[in-house]
Amino acid sequence: xxxxFELIQQHFTHATPRTLLGVGDDxxxxxxxxxxxxxxATDMLVGGRHFFMDVDPESVGHKALAVNLSDMAAMGxxxxxxxxxxxxxKADARWVAAMSAGFMKxxxxxxxxxxxxxxxxxxxxxxxxxxxxxxxRQALRRDGAKPGDDVWVSxxxxxxxxxxxARNQRIKLKPADRKRAQQKLDWPLPRIALGMALRGVARxxxxxxxxxxxxxxxxxxxxxxxxxxxxxxxxxxxxMRRYREAPVAQAALLGGGDDYELCFTAAPAKRAAVERxxxxxxxxxTRIGRVIRAPxxxxxxxxxxxxxxxxxxxxxxxxxxx
Ligand code: ADP
Ligand code: MG
Numbered sequence: 001x002x003x004x005f006e007l008i009q010q011h012f013t014h015a016t017p018r019t020l021l022g023v024g025d026d027x028x029x030x031x032x033x034x035x036x037x038x039x040x041a042t043d044m045l046v047g048g049r050h051f052f053m054d055v056d057p058e059s060v061g062h063k064a065l066a067v068n069l070s071d072m073a074a075m076g077x078x079x080x081x082x083x084x085x086x087x088x089x090k091a092d093a094r095w096v097a098a099m100s101a102g103f104m105k106x107x108x109x110x111x112x113x114x115x116x117x118x119x120x121x122x123x124x125x126x127x128x129x130x131x132x133x134x135x136x137r138q139a140l141r142r143d144g145a146k147p148g149d150d151v152w153v154s155x156x157x158x159x160x161x162x163x164x165x166a167r168n169q170r171i172k173l174k175p176a177d178r179k180r181a182q183q184k185l186d187w188p189l190p191r192i193a194l195g196m197a198l199r200g201v202a203r204x205x206x207x208x209x210x211x212x213x214x215x216x217x218x219x220x221x222x223x224x225x226x227x228x229x230x231x232x233x234x235x236x237x238x239x240m241r242r243y244r245e246a247p248v249a250q251a252a253l254l255g256g257g258d259d260y261e262l263c264f265t266a267a268p269a270k271r272a273a274v275e276r277x278x279x280x281x282x283x284x285x286t287r288i289g290r291v292i293r294a295p296x297x298x299x300x301x302x303x304x305x306x307x308x309x310x311x312x313x314x315x316x317x318x319x320x321x322x
Contacts, residue, residue, distance in 0.1 A: 161256020
């Protein structure tokens with residue numbers, strides 16, 4: 001079994017071309033670009049809680065970074081540096097090699113340097129910190145939504161939650177469908193290009209990690225507004241389309257976590273600009289609703305059906321302590 005230092009040397013020490021000093025010292029040294037502020041986020045993945053323990057370790061490494069990159073996308077930031085804190089029950093070199101390969105492949109694709117971390121024994125847990133850059137006034141925040149804004153969402157919703165439901169035997173999917181949903185769950189693709197292209201176009205943004213209703217709800221709370229979403233307009237994959245009548249699928253669409261799509265608001269005058277942004281970044285975007293003044297101060301999300309009647313949000317967002 002390798003020692004802690006062998007693990008670090010073999011699996012976590014990589015070239016860091018965009019960094020003054022990377023792994024190997026007491027701290028890394030980074031040089032922010034002139035005119036940019038740093039966007040910093042942390043997201044933790046706990047074995048057995050955020051991923052099934054038997055999942056492909058390469059996807060674990062990918063996802064640990066992907067969920068953090070998604071936070072950068074939601075801020076309109078360009079990701080640049082990451083640190084990786086990891087607790088392992090044992091020094092399983094093969095598992096670590098595969099995990100680190102998944103992590104590094106995605107890091108290289110986005111020009112992110114792994115600049116440090118910590119390695120310790122403990123229940124399986126990966127904690128990534130990501131640092132990105134964005135011009136201060138162009139950061140996409142949760143508190144910028146205004147009544148009258150359109151609500152948009154990238155990609156398609158609910159597939160990852162559908163995969164979890166299938167795994168927990170709450171719904172039965174055809175094997176090919178299950179595989180495709182599982183792919184979305186295990187290998188999410190953060191919307192970095194879209195996020196950066198939405199600078200100066202979107203007025204607020206969030207990434208959907210806890211479900212559309214919950215996460216759009218966060219925009220509403222921070223912005224002091226409410227939102228109306230048309231259930232019929234929600235973008236679905238070919239897989240989801242086959243199951244969307246099932247209550248489990250509807251819950252996945254509205255409240256399922258792990259989509260890592262962007263939900264953002266923009267003034268109606270920016271519709272053409274949003275469409276151009278989407279075309280340029282080859283990302284599907286869909287207009288799903290509208291921001292309204294908060295009725296009686298209630299900053300909530302109302303989902304309506306084709307007749308304008310409220311759809312029960314059968315599942316609220318995921319909360320670890322509920
Ligand atoms: P310290 O004793 O100062 O905490 P460590 O021995 O834990 O230092 O780590 C040595 C170097 O390896 C540091 O630069 C640290 O950032 C880096 N490092 C440790 N674990 C990881 C990891 N999982 N991923 C990336 N870098 C790591
Ligand atoms: Mg240490």
